[in-house]
Amino acid sequence: MLSSVEDKKDQRIRMVLNILSQAEKPLGATRLAAEFNNFGISISDRTLRLLLDEMDSMGLTENLGRRGRRLTPKGFGLASEHVSASLRGFVNVKAETLASQMSFSLSRRRGTIVINISMIPIKYISMAAEEIIRAYNAGISYGELIAIGMPQEIFCGQRVPEDSIAIGTVCGITANGIFLQAGIPTISVFGGLLAMKDNRPQFFQHIIKYSGTTIDPLEIFMRGEMTSVGQVARGKTGLIGAGFREVPATCLDKIPRFEEHMNRAKLKGVIAIGRPGHPLAGTPVMPGRVGVIVMAGLNPIAAAQECHIPIKSFAMSRLYPYEKLTHYSVLKKFVV
CATH class of the missing domain: 1.10.10.10 (Winged helix-like DNA-binding domain superfamily/Winged helix DNA-binding domain)
Known part of the structure; x- marks a missing residue:
């Protein structure tokens, strides 16, 4: 007792x-x-x-x-x-935990969502901000909102190093939490690099199953310098980070309605929605289920890292109040 x-x-x-x-x-x-x-x-x-x-x-x-x-x-x-x-373990468990803990209300636009945190050295912030803004302008991001932590500030429970600026980007797992609250159970299948041509998704060139890794797939791809988000942002062919989800086919009619509300809340992140039991972007889907491709929230950061900027990123870092987020255009103040 x-x-x-x-x-x-x-x-x-x-x-x-x-x-x-x-x-x-x-x-x-x-x-x-x-x-x-x-x-x-x-x-x-x-x-x-x-x-x-x-x-x-x-x-x-x-x-x-x-x-x-x-x-x-x-x-x-x-x-x-x-x-x-509490979040140690395989990524799929971490994703489910954070999604279930979200308190965000789409109708009231209040509550917590999931963010990634990246630490960018101050001496590179101008170049990084320019690339990040370009990626957001091109829509290669999860929504349009970010959080910023200045040097020595307490940001998400940690003090930002004196030589860095912290940037929080909305994580794609936020879609799981929103769908869950809408009565749409979501399975996170894998994270991968999605080939883009003429701003349209083609196929997944590389994938890592969430159930088989303790590190977020895009973190792995970024460390391996395998992304080309900057090229796609400039209208060229390239690879961006994306997550593949599966939802019950019976919930298919609900998604467009909630997708519209997500867009209004500046949380647009769904790239493509498939058909029941049909492959999506070359990925097979079980009968009775529908494939959904969600934008990786770290894509804008990946664009900056492609310029050989030493950035430390932590995907699915923690919950963060939606009402404290700001529009990415605030980064213009760092561009020299």
């Missing part, structure tokens, strides 16, 4: 760490309780107060009075460790 109680308390501490690490300002107990409810976890005011007092004494949180609580450096460090540990 004692073990069960301790496990429950540990789960609640991890929840507080997760919520506060993504908050842009201190949060009070009322707001924290509401966030618990958003995750389907009920907690009484008294239990939460006692938990927060204990976290204060552990050095994980700081009580700012009426302003609420915020994480200490120790709390931020532990929050990052917990996120990393």
Whole structure:
């Protein structure tokens, strides 16, 4: 019994760490309780107060009075460790976990979505921003929204290095979360390099199954210098990152309606939708299912990395509030 109680308390501490690490300002107990409810976890005011007092004494949180609580450096460090540990394993498991944890509401355009995080050295930011903007302008991205972390700022629970700028791009797994909330169960089959000609998808030249890797496929392709997003952005033939999903054929009629709402929310990312049981981009699909190709969110970053810029990218990095995202055109301020 004692073990069960301790496990429950540990789960609640991890929840507080997760919520506060993504908050842009201190949060009070009322707001924290509401966030618990958003995750389907009920907690009484008294239990939460006692938990927060204990976290204060552990050095994980700081009580700012009426302003609420915020994480200490120790709390931020532990929050990052917990996120990393909870998502360790094969990419398909990580994708399902993040998609199920999303709180984004397409109708209200609020809540959390999944982002990738890339660290770009300041001395290369002008060249990188130019390539990233070009890729977004060409539509080789998941949507039009990004997040930016400046040097020494706390961004997604971590301090940005003093010689770098952090850029968060919307991850393609966001589509899984949106579909899931719409009652469309989605299977992430593989990530690959999709051949493009005249801005049209042709076939997958290379693929890596999500169930067989612990590293995101596009991260692998980027490290191997196998992408040519910059060429495609310039109207040439090339290879871009994309993910292949399967959904039940009975849900086919729902997709166009939600795709339209996603586009309005600047989260356009579906490249192609197949027909029940028919191959899509040369990829066979099981009977009773439909293939869907989703744009990889790291494509704009890949375009910059193709210019031999040393960028560190982390796909499916974590959840991030949609309302804190901004339009990619803000990157123009970095172009010299």
